[in-house]
Amino acid sequence: MTIKIYGDAGSGSLRRVTAAAKIMGIELERVNVDLFKGESQTDGFKARFNPHGLTPVLVDGDTVLYEASAINLYLAGKVNSPLVGTTEKDRFHVLQWMFWSGEQWRTFTTTIFDERVGKTVMGLPKDEALLGFAEGKVRAAAKVLDKHLEGRKFMVGDALTLADLDVAAPFSQVDRAKFPFGDYPNLIAWHDNLLQSFPAWAETKAEVDNRIDTFLASVGVTL
CATH class of the missing domain: 1.20.1050.10 (Glutathione S-transferase Yfyf (Class Pi); Chain A, domain 2)
Structure with missing residues:
Protein backbone atom coordinates (compact mmCIF):
# COMPACT_ATOMS: atom_id res chain seq x y z
CA MET A 1 0.00 0.00 0.00
CA THR A 2 1.34 3.42 -0.98
CA ILE A 3 2.23 5.82 1.80
CA LYS A 4 0.64 9.21 1.17
CA ILE A 5 1.99 12.51 2.41
CA TYR A 6 -0.27 15.57 2.39
CA GLY A 7 1.35 18.99 2.28
CA ASP A 8 2.37 22.14 0.45
CA ALA A 9 5.63 22.32 -1.51
CA GLY A 10 6.46 25.60 0.21
CA SER A 11 6.46 24.03 3.65
CA GLY A 12 9.77 23.52 5.43
CA SER A 13 8.09 20.86 7.55
CA LEU A 14 7.04 18.91 4.47
CA ARG A 15 10.61 19.33 3.21
CA ARG A 16 11.95 17.53 6.27
CA VAL A 17 9.75 14.55 5.46
CA THR A 18 10.33 14.42 1.72
CA ALA A 19 14.09 14.84 2.13
CA ALA A 20 14.26 12.12 4.80
CA ALA A 21 12.15 9.78 2.69
CA LYS A 22 14.44 10.26 -0.32
CA ILE A 23 17.50 9.58 1.80
CA MET A 24 15.89 6.45 3.23
CA GLY A 25 14.73 5.25 -0.19
CA ILE A 26 11.05 5.40 0.76
CA GLU A 27 8.60 6.28 -1.99
CA LEU A 28 5.80 8.62 -0.97
CA GLU A 29 2.71 9.60 -2.90
CA ARG A 30 2.49 13.38 -2.67
CA VAL A 31 -0.95 14.91 -2.22
CA ASN A 32 -0.94 18.68 -2.58
CA VAL A 33 -2.64 20.78 0.06
CA ASP A 34 -2.53 24.46 -0.90
CA LEU A 35 -1.89 26.30 2.34
CA PHE A 36 -2.23 29.69 0.68
CA LYS A 37 -5.80 28.82 -0.32
CA GLY A 38 -6.59 27.58 3.18
CA GLU A 39 -7.16 23.99 2.09
CA SER A 40 -5.89 22.64 5.42
CA GLN A 41 -8.31 24.83 7.37
CA THR A 42 -11.52 23.21 6.18
CA ASP A 43 -13.67 21.27 8.61
CA GLY A 44 -13.20 18.17 6.48
CA PHE A 45 -9.42 18.34 6.59
CA LYS A 46 -9.37 18.96 10.33
CA ALA A 47 -11.75 16.11 11.03
CA ARG A 48 -9.93 13.62 8.82
CA PHE A 49 -6.28 14.57 9.15
CA ASN A 50 -5.25 17.15 11.74
CA PRO A 51 -7.52 19.13 14.09
CA HIS A 52 -4.97 21.96 14.04
CA GLY A 53 -5.33 22.38 10.30
CA LEU A 54 -1.59 21.93 9.73
CA THR A 55 0.54 19.86 7.38
CA PRO A 56 2.31 17.59 6.64
CA VAL A 57 0.10 14.61 7.35
CA LEU A 58 1.04 11.00 6.60
CA VAL A 59 -1.53 8.36 5.74
CA ASP A 60 -0.37 4.75 5.67
CA GLY A 61 -3.36 2.45 5.59
CA ASP A 62 -5.23 3.06 8.84
CA THR A 63 -2.39 5.15 10.27
CA VAL A 64 -2.86 8.93 10.14
CA LEU A 65 0.04 10.85 11.60
CA TYR A 66 0.92 14.53 11.81
CA GLU A 67 4.00 16.44 13.02
CA ALA A 68 7.02 16.09 10.72
CA SER A 69 9.34 14.72 13.43
CA ALA A 70 6.89 11.98 14.36
CA ILE A 71 6.36 11.15 10.68
CA ASN A 72 10.10 10.83 10.11
CA LEU A 73 10.51 8.56 13.12
CA TYR A 74 7.64 6.43 11.82
CA LEU A 75 9.21 6.15 8.36
CA ALA A 76 12.62 5.37 9.82
CA GLY A 77 11.08 2.59 11.89
CA LYS A 78 9.56 0.98 8.81
CA VAL A 79 12.98 0.51 7.18
CA ASN A 80 15.20 0.31 10.28
CA SER A 81 17.01 3.43 9.10
CA PRO A 82 20.30 4.61 10.65
CA LEU A 83 18.86 8.14 10.55
Missing part, protein backbone atom coordinates in the same frame (compact mmCIF):
# COMPACT_ATOMS: atom_id res chain seq x y z
CA VAL A 84 17.61 7.49 14.09
CA GLY A 85 21.16 6.66 15.26
CA THR A 86 23.06 3.39 15.22
CA THR A 87 23.71 2.96 18.95
CA GLU A 88 21.43 3.34 21.97
CA LYS A 89 23.43 6.36 23.12
CA ASP A 90 23.20 8.00 19.71
CA ARG A 91 19.47 7.29 19.45
CA PHE A 92 18.79 9.15 22.66
CA HIS A 93 20.95 12.06 21.52
CA VAL A 94 19.08 12.16 18.22
CA LEU A 95 15.81 12.40 20.15
CA GLN A 96 17.32 15.01 22.46
CA TRP A 97 18.17 17.30 19.56
CA MET A 98 14.87 16.68 17.80
CA PHE A 99 12.96 17.67 20.94
CA TRP A 100 15.35 20.58 21.52
CA SER A 101 14.74 21.79 17.99
CA GLY A 102 11.01 21.94 18.56
CA GLU A 103 11.25 23.56 21.99
CA GLN A 104 14.19 25.94 21.69
CA TRP A 105 14.67 26.60 18.00
CA ARG A 106 11.92 26.19 15.41
CA THR A 107 9.14 27.68 17.49
CA PHE A 108 10.98 31.02 17.51
CA THR A 109 12.09 30.95 13.88
CA THR A 110 8.46 30.27 12.98
CA THR A 111 7.42 33.35 14.95
CA ILE A 112 9.95 35.46 13.04
CA PHE A 113 8.74 34.05 9.72
CA ASP A 114 5.13 34.79 10.61
CA GLU A 115 5.98 38.37 11.57
CA ARG A 116 8.34 39.23 8.71
CA VAL A 117 6.84 37.22 5.87
CA GLY A 118 3.31 36.26 6.84
CA LYS A 119 2.29 39.73 8.01
CA THR A 120 3.93 41.37 4.99
CA VAL A 121 1.83 39.17 2.70
CA MET A 122 -1.31 40.02 4.68
CA GLY A 123 -0.49 43.72 4.83
CA LEU A 124 -0.43 43.76 8.62
CA PRO A 125 2.01 45.67 10.87
CA LYS A 126 4.82 43.69 12.45
CA ASP A 127 5.00 43.32 16.22
CA GLU A 128 8.50 44.64 16.80
CA ALA A 129 8.51 43.64 20.47
CA LEU A 130 7.62 40.06 19.57
CA LEU A 131 10.25 40.06 16.84
CA GLY A 132 12.89 41.23 19.28
CA PHE A 133 11.92 38.56 21.80
CA ALA A 134 11.95 35.77 19.21
CA GLU A 135 15.24 36.89 17.70
CA GLY A 136 16.81 36.93 21.16
CA LYS A 137 15.69 33.33 21.67
CA VAL A 138 17.04 32.33 18.25
CA ARG A 139 20.40 33.93 18.98
CA ALA A 140 20.63 32.15 22.33
CA ALA A 141 19.88 28.81 20.66
CA ALA A 142 22.21 29.50 17.74
CA LYS A 143 25.02 30.19 20.20
CA VAL A 144 24.46 26.73 21.73
CA LEU A 145 24.41 25.15 18.27
CA ASP A 146 27.52 26.98 17.15
CA LYS A 147 29.46 25.68 20.14
CA HIS A 148 28.10 22.15 19.72
CA LEU A 149 28.98 22.08 16.02
CA GLU A 150 32.56 23.20 16.42
CA GLY A 151 34.66 20.51 14.75
CA ARG A 152 31.56 18.50 13.80
CA LYS A 153 29.88 17.74 10.49
CA PHE A 154 26.75 16.29 12.08
CA MET A 155 24.58 16.92 15.12
CA VAL A 156 25.09 13.38 16.48
CA GLY A 157 27.99 11.03 15.77
CA ASP A 158 29.67 10.84 12.38
CA ALA A 159 26.69 10.54 10.06
CA LEU A 160 23.47 12.27 9.11
CA THR A 161 20.50 11.70 11.43
CA LEU A 162 17.01 13.08 11.80
CA ALA A 163 18.46 15.53 14.31
CA ASP A 164 20.29 17.26 11.47
CA LEU A 165 17.13 17.61 9.41
CA ASP A 166 15.12 18.95 12.35
CA VAL A 167 17.71 21.55 13.26
CA ALA A 168 18.30 22.48 9.61
CA ALA A 169 14.59 23.12 8.98
CA PRO A 170 14.66 26.93 9.51
CA PHE A 171 17.24 27.27 6.73
CA SER A 172 14.31 26.68 4.36
CA GLN A 173 13.23 30.28 5.03
CA VAL A 174 16.44 31.89 6.27
CA ASP A 175 16.78 34.45 3.47
CA ARG A 176 13.12 35.45 3.38
CA ALA A 177 12.71 35.72 7.17
CA LYS A 178 16.23 37.07 7.74
CA PHE A 179 17.18 34.81 10.62
CA PRO A 180 20.48 35.97 12.20
CA PHE A 181 22.37 32.76 11.38
CA GLY A 182 25.25 34.52 9.63
CA ASP A 183 26.78 35.43 12.99
CA TYR A 184 27.45 31.75 13.76
CA PRO A 185 30.13 30.32 11.44
CA ASN A 186 30.01 26.71 12.67
CA LEU A 187 26.25 26.65 12.12
CA ILE A 188 26.65 27.96 8.58
CA ALA A 189 29.46 25.53 7.78
CA TRP A 190 27.42 22.59 9.07
CA HIS A 191 24.43 23.53 6.93
CA ASP A 192 26.57 24.14 3.85
CA ASN A 193 27.91 20.62 4.30
CA LEU A 194 24.37 19.22 4.36
CA LEU A 195 23.52 20.97 1.10
CA GLN A 196 26.70 19.78 -0.57
CA SER A 197 26.66 16.22 0.77
CA PHE A 198 22.99 15.26 0.50
CA PRO A 199 21.31 15.94 -2.85
CA ALA A 200 17.86 15.39 -1.33
CA TRP A 201 18.36 18.38 0.98
CA ALA A 202 19.43 20.61 -1.92
CA GLU A 203 16.63 19.36 -4.19
CA THR A 204 13.95 20.02 -1.61
CA LYS A 205 15.38 23.50 -0.97
CA ALA A 206 14.87 24.31 -4.65
CA GLU A 207 11.28 23.08 -4.41
CA VAL A 208 10.52 25.28 -1.39
CA ASP A 209 12.18 28.30 -2.97
CA ASN A 210 10.25 27.91 -6.22
CA ARG A 211 6.92 27.53 -4.45
CA ILE A 212 7.34 30.46 -2.06
CA ASP A 213 8.99 32.84 -4.51
CA THR A 214 6.37 32.12 -7.17
CA PHE A 215 3.59 32.81 -4.68
CA LEU A 216 5.17 36.04 -3.44
CA ALA A 217 5.56 37.25 -7.01
CA SER A 218 1.92 36.38 -7.76
CA VAL A 219 0.71 38.64 -4.95
CA GLY A 220 3.22 41.41 -5.69
CA VAL A 221 5.19 41.05 -2.47
CA THR A 222 8.89 41.87 -2.30
CA LEU A 223 10.61 41.08 0.99
